[in-house]
Amino acid sequence: MNKLQHQVSPYLLQHQHNPVHWQPWGQEALQQAKDEDKLILVSIGYAACHWCHVMEKECFENQEVADLMNQHFINIKVDREERPDVDMIYMDAIQQMGLSGGWPLNVFLMPSQKPFYGGTYFPKAKWMNILSSVQNAFVEHRAELEASAEGFANAISDHASLFHMMDLDSSPSFIPASLQIIVGNMDPVFGGMNKAPKFPLPSLLKYLESTPQKLAQHTHAYQASDVQLSRMAQGGIFDQLAGGFSRYSVDSEWFAPHFEKMLYDNGQLLEAYAAASQRSKNPLYAEVLVQTIHFLKSELLAKNGLYYASLDADSEGIEGLFYTWSFEEVNELISSLENPDFYRTYSILPNGNWEDARNILFKKEAVLNNTFKDELGLLLAERNTRIRPETDTKQILAWNAYVLSGLVSTSQALFSAEIKQDALTLADAIEKHLLKPDGTCLHQATYSGSPIVGFLDDYAATALAYIHLYLISFDKKHVEIANQIVKKATDLFESKEENFALYHYAQNMDNELIADKVEFTDSVCPSSNSMLCEALLWLGLIESQINCTMRAQQMLETVMSKAQSNPAYFSNWLRIYSQWFENPQAMIKFNHSFVMDQGLLDSLRALNCTLIPVDNLPQDKHFLVCVGNHCLAPVSTWKELQAQWKEII
Template sequence: MNQLQNQVSPYLLQHRNNPVDWFPWCEDALSKAKTENKPIILSIGYAACHWCHVMEHESFENLEVAELMNSHFLCIKVDREERPDIDYIYMDALHAMGLQGGWPLNVFLMPDQKPFYGGTYFPKANWIQLLNSIQRAFSEHQTELQQSADGFAANLQGTDVGLYPLELTNIGPLIPSILAKIKTGLDPVFGGTHKAPKFPIPSLMLLLEQVPEKLLMDIELDSLADLQLTKMASGGIFDQVGGGFSRYSVDSEWFCPHFEKMLYDNGQLIRVYALAFQRTNNPVYKEVVKQSIDFLNRELKGENDIFYASLDADSEGVEGLFYVWTFEELNAIIPYNKHSDFYKAYSLSKLGNWEHGYNILFKKDALLNDLYQAEITALHQVRSKRVRPATDNKQLLAWNAYTSLGLLEAGAILKDEMILDGAFKHLNQLISAFVPFGQENVLHQLAFSDKPIYAFLDDKAALGLALVKAFELSGKEEYLKVARQLIMQIEASHTKQHALFNFHSNQNDTLIAPKFEILDSVCPSANSMVCELYLWMGFLDANVACTLQGKDMLAAILEQAQANPIYFANWLRVYSTWIENPKAIIKFNPVRIKRSDLIGLNAILIPMHELKENILVCIGDHCLAPCEDVDSLKKQLATI
C-alpha cells in the first residue's frame, strides 16, 4: 500500500494498492522531490476514465514498471476533478510542447514542479522505454532539462493568448456573421461538430437556443440545432433504458457512446433540452429532460440530496457491459416474435449492432420511448440486477451548480412543481454544504483528506448563476445575498489580469503559474460565467462597478471569440443576451403585481419586493418609464 490510502478521491483510492509508491499532490511529496533531486512523474486522471484504467492495469500494477518508477522518480497521482487547477496548468504545458492532450495525462517535471516532457496514454513497452530515456536524460543532462523546463514554465505565465480589447459601443452586429461561421463547422447529416469522436458542447447548444429565434431561422440554424438534439436523443449516447447521456460518441452518428456518464454533461443538457422544448414544443425533448432527471435522482444523488460526479464506463472490467445486450438476452426478456416492432425501432439484430455480438439501443427515428414503455421497463428491471459501474462519489460544487441551474430552468419551463421543488431543495443544500453559514470560505468539494480544497473560479461563478435563476423564479432576497458573497470571494481570492480572473484560488497551495481559463468546451469557461454573473449582479443591484467589470471582460475576449466561435460559445451567448440582442427584463413588485399576469410577454421576469415602482422594464443598458399596471406595460412593450 502506497501513500494514497488516506485519500478520499475514488480515483486516487483505485491506485492505493499499486506497487508504484504514489503520493498525492502535497507539500511533503514536492519537498521530497527537491531533497532527493528526483524528477517527478505527475499522472492525472479521473475515476470514469477508461484509458486511465487501461494504463493502470498494464503499467502501474506491474512490478517491473513500478520498480523503475520508484527507483528514479517521485510519483504523484492527481484526480483532475479534485484539482482542476493543476490539470489545467500541466495540460497547457503539454500543448506548449506541441503534444496532443488527453487523459491519462502523464507529465515529467523537474524537482521544482516545472514540466519538460509529457504525453497521455502509453502502452507498457513504450512507457518503460520512455522512463529509461527520461532517467538517462535527467542523470546526464539535468542542466539542459532545467533550461527547457524553465522555458515551458515561463510560457505558462500570464493570460493564455494575446488580448485585444474592443470598444463595445463601436461594434456593429456580430451575431449574424458568427452564426453563419458556426454553421460551416456543423455536421449537416448527424448534427453537432464534424469530428469523431463527437462530444456534445452544451455551451454551443445553449447559444443556439438563446439567440433570437428569427435570427436562428434566417441562417437556417434552427434545423441544424434540432438535428443534433433529435439525433442525440435517438442515439446510443442517450441511455434509452435508464436515461442520461454518456460523455461522448466514438463515431459521428451518436451511435456508440464512450459509456461513462458525467454529472456536468447531464446537468447542462437538461437545461439545453428544456430550452429547446420551450422553442419547439417537441415532446421528445420533454421526455429527454424528464428521463435525464430521473437518472440523476436514481443513480447519482447522495443521501444529502447533492449529486455525485460520475458513473464509470466499465463494469466487471468490460467497457459498456452494463448497458448492452445480446439478442439471446433480449429475446428471453422481450420475445422477438411478439415485439418485432420494438426490435426494429431500436435497431436490434440477432448478430448484434455493435462489437462482440452486443446490441446498443439506437432509435432509427425520433420517437418517444414512452411508446414502448412496457419493453423499456422490462429491460430496466433486468439491468438493475446487473453489476453496476462504479460511482465516483465526489460531490463537486461547479458540476452541482450546472445541474441546479438546469433543474430550475426545466421545472419552470415544463411547469412541473415536483421538478421545481426538487431544484430549490438541491440548491438550498448546496448553499448550506458548500457555503456554511458564517464562513467566508467556499468549498470545492465536500469530502477532503487532510485539509479543505477551496472553491475555484468556476465553482463560485456557476453557483452564482444558479442563485440568480433561483432569485428570478422566487424573488427571495436570500439567494442574492449569497451571490453577493460569491462576488466578494472572487475579488478577494482570484488575481486579475486584463479584466480576467485566475482560475486558481489563492486560498489553496501555490502553483507554478496562473490559469486564466477562457475557452468554452464541454463546460463553459470560468471567466465567461463570471462575466455573466457580474452583468446580472450589476443589473439586480444597480451596481455600476459590476456592470463595467462584465463589459470589460466581454471587450477583452470578443475579438478571439469571433475568430473561433464554437469554443467561445458561452461568451458569445452572454454578449448576444446582454449587448446585441437583449431581452426585456421586467422588474415587478410581487405584492402588487401577479407573476401569472406577466407570463407570455417574452421577457425575463424578476420579482423584487423592495421595488418602489409597480413595474419597471429595462432593455440592454437603459430602462423605460415605470408602469402602474399590466395593461400600460403591454402598451409600452408594443411600442418597442
C-alpha cells in the same frame, strides 16, 4: 510506500494498492522531490476514465514497472476533478510541447515542478522505455532539460498580453457571422461539430437556442440545434432505458458512446433541452428532460442532497458491458418474432450492431421511448440485476450548480412544481455542505486533511445558479447568496495585473502552482470567466450595481476578438454578448408585494419574459421594462405596462 490509502477521491483510492509509491499532490511530495533531487512524475486521471484503468492494469499494477518508477521518480497521482488547477497547468504544458492531450495524462517535471515531457496512455513496453530515457536524460543532459522546462513553465502562464481589447460600443455586428461559422461547421445530418469523436458541447447548443427568431431563421441556428438534440436523444449516447447522457460518442452519429456518465454533462444538457422544449414544444425533448432528471435522482443523488460526480464507463472490467445486449439476452425477455417493431426501432440485430456481437440501443427515428414503455421496462429490470459501474462519489460544487441551473430551466419548460422543489432542495444542500456564510466556497463536500478550496468555476457557476433560482423563486435570500459569492470571488481570484479584467482560475494565495491560469475558452463546460461575467451582468441589473455591469463589459471586451476568430470555443461568451448587448432581452422588474396583492403574477408570466422582483423602484411605481441594460420609464399600473410591452415586442 503507497500513500493514497487515506484519500477520499475514488480515483486515488483505485490506485492505493498499486506497487507504485504513489503520493497525493501536496507540499510533502513536492518538497521530497527537491530534498532528494529527483524527477517528479505527475499522473492525472479520473475515476470514470476507461484508458486510465487500462494503463493502471498494464503498467501501475506491474511490479517491474513499479520498481523502475519508484527508483527514479517521486510519483504523484492526481484526480483531475479534485484538482482541476493542477490538471489545467500540465495539460496546457503538454499542448505547448506539441503533444496531444487527454487522460490519463502523464507529465515529467523537474524537481522544481517545471514540466519538460509527457503524454497520455502508454502500453507497458513503451512506458518502461520512456521511464529509462527520461531518467538517462536527467543524469546526462540535465542542463538541457532545465532550459526546456523553464521555457515551458514561462509559456503556460496567462497574462493580459495574450488578449487584444475590443471596443464593443463601436464594433459592427458580429453575432450573425459567428452563428454562420458555427452552423457551417456542424454536421447537417447528425448534428454536432462535424468530426468524431463528438461531444455534446452544451454551451454551443445554448447559444443556438438563445438566437432571436429572425436571426435563427437566417442562420439556421434552430435547425442545427434541433438536428443535434434529436439525434442525441435517439442515439446510443442517451441511455434509452434509464435516461442520462454519456460523456461523448466515439463516432459521428451519436451511436457508440464512451459509456462514462458525467454529472456536468447531464446538468448542462438539461438547460439546453429545456430551452429547446420551450421553443419547439417537441415531446421528444420533454421526454429526455424527464428521463435525465430521473437518472440523476436515482443514480447520482446522495443522502445529503448533493449529486455524485459520475458513473464509470466499465463494469466487470469491460467498457459498456452494463449497457449493451446480445440478441439472445433481449430475445429471452422480448420475442423478436412477436415484437419486430421494437427490434427495428432500437436497431437490435442477431449479430449485434456493436463490438463482440452486442447491441447498443439506438433509435434511427425520433420515436418516444414511452411508445415501448413495457418492453424497455423489462430490459431495465434485467439490467438492474447486473453488476453496475462504479460511482465516483465526489460531490463537486460547480457540477452541482450546473444541475441546479438545469433543474430551474426544466421546471420552467415543463411547468413542474415538483422539479422546482428539486431545485430548492438542492440549493439548500449546496448552502449547507459547500458554502460558508461569508461567501467562501468549497470545491467538494468531502476531503482528505484540509478542505479543498473552491476554484473560479465553483464560485461562478454557483452564483449564476442561485440567480437563476431567484428568478423563479423570488426569494431574496438566493440573490444575496449570489452577491456574496461574487464579492468573495473578486477578493480571491481577481488578477493583480493592471488593466486585466479576467480572473485567475485558482486562488491567488495558492503557492503550490507554477503558473497563473485564466480559463477563458468554452469547451465541454463553459469557461469560469464567462459564467462570472454573466453573474456580474445579472447582479448589475437586479441590484443596480453599475460596477458589476462595467466589469462584465470589460471582460467581454477582453475576449471578443478571440471569440470572433474561433466562435465554437467561445460560444458561452457569444451568447452572453448577444443576449445582453447585440440582441438584448426584454425583462420586467416588478414590485413583488404589489403584484402578489393584485393577483398579477400569472399575467406577468404569460408575457413569457424574465421577471425580476425588486424593492428599489421609485415610490408608487410598480413595473420597470428593461431591454438589456437600458430601461424605460417606470410605470404604476398593469395597463401602462401592457402599453409599454406592446411597443417593444
